[in-house]
Each structure stands twice: as C-alpha cells, then as structure tokens.
Amino acid sequence: MPLIAEIFEVQKDDFVAAGEASAKIKRTLKKLGVGSEVIRRIAVCAYEVELNLIIHSLGGTIDFSVTQERVTLVVKDVGPGIPNVDLAMREGWSTAPESVRMMGFGAGMGLPNMKRNADEFDIHSEMGVGTEITMKFNIK
Amino acid sequence: MTVAEIKDALGAEVLGGEVDLTGEVSSAYVCDLLSWVMAKGAQGTAWVTVMNHLNVIAVATLLDMACVILPEEIKVEKETLDKAVEEGVPVLSCKKTAYEIAGILYGLGLPNPVKG
Ligand SMILES: Nc1ncnc2c1ncn2[C@@H]1O[C@H](COP(=O)(O)OP(=O)(O)OP(=O)(O)O)[C@@H](O)[C@H]1O
Numbered sequence: 341m342p343l344i345a346e347i348f349e350v351q352k353d354d355f356v357a358a359g360e361a362s363a364k365i366k367r368t369l370k371k372l373g374v375g376s377e378v379i380r381r382i383a384v385c386a387y388e389v390e391l392n393l394i395i396h397s398l399g400g401t402i403d404f405s406v407t408q409e410r411v412t413l414v415v416k417d418v419g420p421g422i423p424n425v426d427l428a429m430r431e432g433w434s435t436a437p438e439s440v441r442m443m444g445f446g447a448g449m450g451l452p453n454m455k456r457n458a459d460e461f462d463i464h465s466e467m468g469v470g471t472e473i474t475m476k477f478n479i480k
Numbered sequence: 481m482t483v484a485e486i487k488d489a490l491g492a493e494v495l496g497g498e499v500d501l502t503g504e505v506s507s508a509y510v511c512d513l514l515s516w517v518m519a520k521g522a523q524g525t526a527w528v529t530v531m532n533h534l535n536v537i538a539v540a541t542l543l544d545m546a547c548v549i550l551p552e553e554i555k556v557e558k559e560t561l562d563k564a565v566e567e568g569v570p571v572l573s574c575k576k577t578a579y580e581i582a583g584i585l586y587g588l589g590l591p592n593p594v595k596g
C-alpha cells in the first residue's frame with residue numbers, strides 16, 4: 341500500500357508552470373521526513389522529466405508514489421516518441437529547438453541526469469505512441 | 481559566509497521584495513545551461529547566470545541554492561521576482577561581468593559545489 345499516490349498532468353509548452361510538479365513532489369517528501377540527499381536526487385529527476393514533457397512531448401503525466409521503502413516516478417506521454425533512445429541517452433544529444441535553447445535548455449543532459457540520480461531507471465519509447473520512463477529511489 | 485556578505489563584497493543589489501539574506505553560502509557556480517546546473521549545483525550554491533526567467537528560480541529552489549546572481553545589471557521581470565520572493569530565493573543584480581564576479585567569489589574562498 342503506498343503512503344502517497346498522486347498524478348500530475350504536464351502540458352506541452354507550458355513554461356510558466358514548469359517545475360511546479362517537481363516542487364510539489366519535493367515538498368511532500370520533505371514533510372514525510374525523507375533524507376535530504378535522496379530528496380535532491382528525486383527533485384533533479386522530477387524536474388528533468390517534467391521539462392522534457394513540456395519541451396519534447398505532446399503532454400503527459402507524472403505518477404508519483406511513496407511507500408516505506410521507495411519513491412517511484414512513472415512518467416507517460418502521448419507522443420511523439422523518441423526515434424533512437426540510445427542516442428537520446430547520450431550526454432550532449434538534443435533536438436531542442438533554438439527558441440528553448442535560448443532559455444538555457446537543450447544541453448542534452450536531462451536523460452543522463454535522470455539515469456545518474458535514480459536508483460533504478462527504465463525507458464521505453466515507441467514512435468507515434470509515446471515514451472514511458474520509470475524511476476525508483478530507495479528511501480530506507 | 482552569508483548571502484548578505486556576498487552582496488556587499490560584489491556591490492550588488494537585491495531585486496524584488498524583502499527576502500532573507502542570512503542564508504549560508506557554501507559554494508559558487510557559473511553556468512547558463514539549466515540541466516548542467518541541475519547536474520552540478522548543490523544546496524548553498526551561489527549561482528551566477530545571465531538567464532533571467534522563471535525556470536531559473538525553479539532550479540535554484542529545487543536544489544536549495546543560496547542565491548542567484550545576475551551580472552551586468554541584467555533586468556528581471558516582476559513575475560519572476562515575485563516567484564523568487566515567494567520561494568525565498570534572493571536574486572542579486574550586479575554591475576560586474578560574470579568573469580569579475582567569479583573572481584571575487586573565488587577570492588572569498590568559495591569552492592565549487594559539493595553535494596551533501
Ligand atoms: N518525452 C519525450 N518525448 C520525445 N522526445 C524526448 C522526450 N524526452 C527526451 N526526448 C528526446 O531526447 C533528447 C534528449 O533529452 P535530454 O533531456 O537528455 O536533453 P534535452 O531535453 O534536449 O536538453 P536538457 O535536458 O539538457 O535541457 C531530447 O532532445 C529529445 O529529442
């Protein structure tokens with residue numbers, strides 16, 4: 341039984357709300373008394389995945405759940421999918437358009453940051469269907 | 481070292497409304513790529529950047545950074561400053577270039593960010 345289960349919807353191109361889901365996740369974990377080192381790692385992953393939904397996807401959801409042992413983020417979007425996941429996972433690889441690069445996005449560091457900071461990281465993507473990323477963090 | 485001490489050393493001013501300047505600064509970092517900062521920044525970091533939009537405040541807040549420092553008197557929109565005050569992130573504005581700011585912060589003995 342999860343202690344907490346919450347779903348956040350993230351809209352495409354919504355830069356004004358960017359980071360709100362991540363901030364809520366961080367606040368909840370703080371209230372639960374989770375350690376600050378793991379909170380930092382979860383906040384980094386939540387932010388990177390949230391921004392990818394805004395910048396690269398057609399919109400999606402972040403499913404956040406907490407049990408005694410772990411925090412899980414399951415992130416699903418409705419497309420367009422990633423043509424080559426191996427390439428997307430590489431540091432420095434980015435298809436971010438010039439307009440968002442001007443804002444400081446598009447370093448091609450988001451997915452590698454997630455992989456580095458999550459205790460378990462899993463990504464599946466299908467063109468025309470969408471991308472699903474699952475990240476798990478041990479809090480015990 | 482506190483944010484107030486850094487502000488004085490840089491001859492910087494605080495933008496926006498009242499915000500607590502007693503926060504401890506334990507490191508400094510200069511970068512304009514947000515994911516790069518997400519990877520390298522830490523709690524207590526003074527972050528020097530020319531980026532001046534809402535997402536800078538989000539990154540600084542998520543990492544519990546000490547403050548954001550904008551070089552060359554870069555202006556910030558009210559909406560962004562209001563968010564910064566709400567989140568308690570001091571935004572400093574300074575006449576100096578990022579290069580000069582980094583030199584001063586280095587001279588004060590601040591190291592690169594160390595993750596805790
Ligand atoms: N949800 C998604 N849907 C479609 N494509 C995606 C999605 N997430 C990532 N990508 C693709 O993977 C690439 C790499 O993503 P990554 O987060 O590592 O870097 P970035 O978002 O381009 O830049 P940064 O995260 O450093 O600002 C993106 O440029 C994009 O092509």
Ligand SMILES: [Mg+2]
Binds near residue numbers: 388392449451
């Ligand atoms: Mg990204």
